[in-house]
Amino acid sequence: MNLLEQHRDQAATPKGAFEFHLQRIKAIVDFIATKDETLGGNWYLAGDTQQDALQYEVFANGAASKAAIDVLKAEYGHGKKIDRPKVIGIWNGRQTDGATAIMSLMIDTGVISNNIELSLDEKANGLSRLGNYKSVAEVVAKVAELYRSLYVTFGPRAYQDQQVFDDRLGVSWMLYLPHALAPAQVPEARDLIPVMRDGKQQGTIIVSVTDEVFDVNNLEHVKAANDIEIRLADQDLLPRFVDL
Structure with missing residues (x-):
């Protein structure tokens, strides 16, 4: 299953505000963790290899981690890259079938909308990890409220x-x-x-x-x-x- 949304941040939001974006997405991560225990625990910055993708925890002590912010600043936060669109990928570190989850945030997109995508590896029993339709709708509503979304789709x-x-x-x-x-x-x-x-x-x-x-x-x-x-x-x- 996939959740996809688009939104526009306020013009006053500075480019490369990694702490702001990670802290805001944490509210979504915390909420979906109440729906399925495999969505709780540690989330990590995505990497090119499995070893890389387990190197940096995204959150620590209830906030965006300094390690994750430093990595993003090193990659995007200097020179001409600071003004370009940026993609931040995070995942829940689970590698078994039916437990993996990946989130992608596209920020600093300029004239087009920013977006978020949540991809859930679903269980084989035909049930949704987020629950029945009313439970899924609670997640959709949470995203829409937090981001003042232009739309949110789920399916x-x-x-x-x-x-x-x-x-x-x-x-x-x-x-x-x-x-x-x-x-x-x-x-x-x-x-x-x-x-x-x-x-x-x-x-x-x-x-x-x-x-x-x-x-x-x-x-x-x-x-x-x-x-x-x-x-x-x-x-x-x-x-x-x-x-x-």
Whole structure:
């Protein structure tokens, strides 16, 4: 399963603010750890080899570690590299099937949006490591609230080949949009979950399947997501990638 989102940081956020970005992503790491114990414990900076990828812990004593910040500064924090887009990869250090998790943060992207991707190696029993759809939606909402996301999607990566529009977002298992949506607008959705901020609805999570984990090999699941995409596009509510 994959979670993907895009957001825009405030213009005042300095380039190369590695501590800021790692500290913010820690809130997501801590939250998903409550859903599955294999997502807890130590997370590490990604490396070219397995040995490299277990060398630097990303967090220490409840904060971004000095070692990880120093490594990122050495790689990106000087000369012309400070102004260029940067990718920070972290992983949970687990190497057994169904336990690996990788997060990728793209920052300092300039005119385009920053993004986060979480890739979860799923268990073989057909269950999601993050739980049922309501539990997964809590993770999606947490990301949307923390980053004021332009969108958040969650579902199998392979669904990208089965979505309706090549130039627009796909719904997959669930899609967060920063709009308050009513059931009459998306009657094909199995659930619409409001995401709140400061007592006001900042967006909606649109869920395509509620009784089981979304499966790209299940034609009914794919059709449910496709139907929602068509409905949203007809109302100009499904963003094009070029507009993000």
